[in-house]
Amino acid sequence: MEIDSYQQCPCQSGKKIKFCCGKDLVSDLNAVLSKERAGQSIAALEHLERTIEKVGPRECLLTIQTHVLISHGELEKAKESNQTLLSNHPAHITGMQQSALIALAEGDTDAAIAKLQDTMDAITGNELPISLANAFRSVGIGLLNSGQLIAGRAHLQFASDLKDGQDEELQRMIYETYGFKGLPTVLKRSFNIAQPPAEDVEWHKKYVNVGRALARGQYRKALKFLNKIDANFPDEHIVVEAIAIVSGYLGMSDVLSERFRRLAQLPSCTPWEAIEAEMVAQAITTEPAVPEQRVLRMSFQLSDLPKVTELATSDGHLVSLPADQQDPFNEGPAPKQSYALLNKESIRTPEDLTIDNVPNVLSEIKLYGKQTDREARLELIVSDDHCKSESMTKLQEMLGDLLPSDPQETELGHVSVIDRVFRVDWHLPQGTDRATFDSLMEQHFPAMLDQYKQLPFSYLGGKTISEAAQLDEYRAGVQGLLIQLRSILVDRKGGKEAYDNFVKELGVELPGPIDPATVDSLTELPPFLMQFLDLEELSNEDLFEVHRNSMVLQMPSELLRTVDAMLSRDGFDLMPRDLMLSMKAEATHDNDQALACLEEARDEARKEGKPIGQFLLQEFEMRLERGLTEKLPSLLHTLRTSHFQEPGVEAGLAQLLHRYGLIDEEQIMRGRGQGMDPALAAMGAPAAEPAAAAEPSKLWLPE
Numbered sequence: 001m002e003i004d005s006y007q008q009c010p011c012q013s014g015k016k017i018k019f020c021c022g023k024d025l026v027s028d029l030n031a032v033l034s035k036e037r038a039g040q041s042i043a044a045l046e047h048l049e050r051t052i053e054k055v056g057p058r059e060c061l062l063t064i065q066t067h068v069l070i071s072h073g074e075l076e077k078a079k080e081s082n083q084t085l086l087s088n089h090p091a092h093i094t095g096m097q098q099s100a101l102i103a104l105a106e107g108d109t110d111a112a113i114a115k116l117q118d119t120m121d122a123i124t125g126n127e128l129p130i131s132l133a134n135a136f137r138s139v140g141i142g143l144l145n146s147g148q149l150i151a152g153r154a155h156l157q158f159a160s161d162l163k164d165g166q167d168e169e170l171q172r173m174i175y176e177t178y179g180f181k182g183l184p185t186v187l188k189r190s191f192n193i194a195q196p197p198a199e200d201v202e203w204h205k206k207y208v209n210v211g212r213a214l215a216r217g218q219y220r221k222a223l224k225f226l227n228k229i230d231a232n233f234p235d236e237h238i239v240v241e242a243i244a245i246v247s248g249y250l251g252m253s254d255v256l257s258e259r260f261r262r263l264a265q266l267p268s269c270t271p272w273e274a275i276e277a278e279m280v281a282q283a284i285t286t287e288p289a290v291p292e293q294r295v296l297r298m299s300f301q302l303s304d305l306p307k308v309t310e311l312a313t314s315d316g317h318l319v320s321l322p323a324d325q326q327d328p329f330n331e332g333p334a335p336k337q338s339y340a341l342l343n344k345e346s347i348r349t350p351e352d353l354t355i356d357n358v359p360n361v362l363s364e365i366k367l368y369g370k371q372t373d374r375e376a377r378l379e380l381i382v383s384d385d386h387c388k389s390e391s392m393t394k395l396q397e398m399l400g401d402l403l404p405s406d407p408q409e410t411e412l413g414h415v416s417v418i419d420r421v422f423r424v425d426w427h428l429p430q431g432t433d434r435a436t437f438d439s440l441m442e443q444h445f446p447a448m449l450d451q452y453k454q455l456p457f458s459y460l461g462g463k464t465i466s467e468a469a470q471l472d473e474y475r476a477g478v479q480g481l482l483i484q485l486r487s488i489l490v491d492r493k494g495g496k497e498a499y500d501n502f503v504k505e506l507g508v509e510l511p512g513p514i515d516p517a518t519v520d521s522l523t524e525l526p527p528f529l530m531q532f533l534d535l536e537e538l539s540n541e542d543l544f545e546v547h548r549n550s551m552v553l554q555m556p557s558e559l560l561r562t563v564d565a566m567l568s569r570d571g572f573d574l575m576p577r578d579l580m581l582s583m584k585a586e587a588t589h590d591n592d593q594a595l596a597c598l599e600e601a602r603d604e605a606r607k608e609g610k611p612i613g614q615f616l617l618q619e620f621e622m623r624l625e626r627g628l629t630e631k632l633p634s635l636l637h638t639l640r641t642s643h644f645q646e647p648g649v650e651a652g653l654a655q656l657l658h659r660y661g662l663i664d665e666e667q668i669m670r671g672r673g674q675g676m677d678p679a680l681a682a683m684g685a686p687a688a689e690p691a692a693a694a695e696p697s698k699l700w701l702p703e
Helices: 023-037 041-055 059-071 075-088 093-105 109-122 132-145 149-162 168-176 204-215 219-232 237-249 253-264 271-284 305-314 386-402 417-422 434-453 472-489 495-506 540-552 556-567 577-587 591-607 613-626 632-642 649-659 665-673 678-683
Strands: 292-301 318-320 337-342 361-368 377-383 408-416
Touching: 059 075, 059 093, 075 093, 093 109, 093 132, 109 132, 109 149, 109 219, 132 149, 132 168, 149 168, 149 237, 204 219, 204 237, 219 237, 237 253, 237 271, 253 271, 271 472, 292 417, 305 337, 305 361, 305 386, 337 386, 361 386, 377 386, 408 417, 417 434, 434 495, 472 495, 540 556, 556 577, 577 591, 577 613, 591 613, 613 632, 613 649, 632 649
Parallel strands: none
Antiparallel strands: 292 377, 292 408, 318 337, 337 361, 361 377
C-alpha cells in the first residue's frame, strides 16, 4: 500500500508528510519502502542516498536510512546517518531512539538505557509516540539477554503499557520472565514501587511525582526525585525500597543490591521482609558470592607419546572419555585420547561402592599426536585448587620422567567455589542406580556442609557463615543463605536431617510462619514470602489460590507443600484428589513415596469410575527418569494391552519414547502408515509382548 502526502511522516514527528519533510518526497519514499518490503535492501539504501544527495538530509530520509542500516548490521554507517540527523535536530525523538538501538546493537546496554532515558526526557507534552514501544521492547530483550532481569522486565512492561496491554507477544515475554529456569524465588515477584503514603505525610506530593515520572518511562528522573526525598527524609521504608527498584530499572545492579541490603537493616522491616530484601541483594549483586578459582590449561610436551599412552591405558586412576570430534582449543586436529583423572582407582561394580572409596574426578587429560609445527603433548585441564596439586602428583607417579617439569600454563576461565562444593564429580561404575547414588549423597552431606561452613561470603563482609551467625548485622544475610541451603537439601534423602543439624550447630533460627491475618492481600504477597505462609490458617479458596500461584511460578517445593495441605483437609473439593496425588508424586524426590502416591491416585480414579492410563503413563515416565527400570517391561505391557484406547495414552507413550530416543520420528510415521499404534510399530513387537527395558546408563546419569 502506497503512502500519500497526507499520511503521518515516517520520521515520527506527528505531522503529515506534506507539512513535515515535504510532499515532493512521496514518490521517492514509496520507491524506497517498496524495495525494502521486497527484500531489496541494497537497492533501497542506494535510492535513499541518491534522494539525500538530491534534496538534502531530511529527517524522514535519515530515519529510514538509519533503520535499514541497523537492521542489516551496518552499524558504522547507521551511526553516521544518525549523527547527521541529530547534529541538525538534537532533540529529534526518532533519532534519539535510534541512537539507543545502535548502542544496543553494539552490546552496550548501559548506553542504550541512558540514550533511551535522554529520549524520554526530551519529549514534551502529554502524548508519547507509539514508536517508543518498539525501542523499549528491543532494549528490554537486550537487557534480558545480558542477564539484567529487572531492567529488562521493566522495559518490556513499559512497551506493553504504551500499547495498552494489547500486544500478546509482549505479554507472553513478560510472563516468561517469571519462570526462567534457575531463577531464584525472590526474583519471581513484580518489582513495582509502593503506593504513595497518606496525604498528610510531608513528602506525599514528592512521591506522587515519582509515580508520574515512571508512568512516562522516565526512570532516571524518578530516581532523582527519590534520592531528594531520601536526603531530606532518610530511612523511609517505601522510599529506600523504591530507590532500589528504580535503580534496577536503570540496570544499576550494584545500587539495587546496596539499597535492598540497607532496607534489610531498617527497623520498619519485619524479619521475613528483611530476609527477602537481603536475598534479593544477594541474587542481584555482580560481586561473586565467594572467591572464584581459575581453570587452567597446562600443556606438557611429550617425547614418547606411545609409552605415555601405554601407561595411561593401564592405570586405574584414568578413565577413557568419549572421543573429541574436534580440538576443544581450536588449534588443530582433535586429540587422540581423552581421560578423566581420578583421585582414587575406579570401582568396577556398584556393589563395591562405598562413601570411602568412591573416586572423584580431579581433572581432564587430552593426548595429542605430533603435528607439523609442534611436538606431541599432554593437556591437563584443572581448577587451581587442591585438584591441581593432586593431579600433578598422580601424573608424576604415573609417568615419572616422561612428564616434563615445565608446562606452559594458560588461564581458561573461572569457576565458583560454591558450585564445586555442591557438585559431586564422582566417577560411578556402569549400572549404578539412583538408590545407590542417593545413599552415597546422604553420607556425603556432612562433608559437603563442612566445606560450605568454611567459605567466606562477600555479602557477609568476607566472613564465613559460622562467624557471621554471631553478629546481628548479618542475621538476615545468614538466614537468607540458610533458606537457599534448605532448598538444595531438604528434598533429598537424608538432606533434611543434615540441614537441621547444620542450623542447630549455627544457632540461627528462621522466623515463625507468616499468619495470613497479618497480610493485607494474599495476591500481592511476594512469592518468596508466600512459601512461609501458615497454610492451616487459610480458607480452602485461599489455599487453592496459593497452590495455583506455586504452579504458575514453578515453585516445586511450595507446590508440594500446598498439595499436602489440600490432601489433609476433609472434603476439599476444589481439585480432584487423584490429580492432587499425581502432582505430589511428580514433586516428590523420594521414589517409594512417589510411586505410592501414583498407586493411590489410581485407586481414587477407579472409585470415581475414571480411566487410569494417564497415571500408568506417568509412572512409566517417572521410572525412566529415575532409573527404576526393573518394572518397565510389565508396565509397558499393561499400557499397551489394557489402556491404549483411553484418551491421550497411545500418543503420549509414543511421544515419551521419542523424547528419550527409544524411537525416532520415522518409526512413528511408519507405524501410522501401517495403521498401527506408533509405539507398537516403532518397537517392532506384537501387542502381547512387552518391549525390552532400556539400559539404565542411557536414561539416568548422576551428574
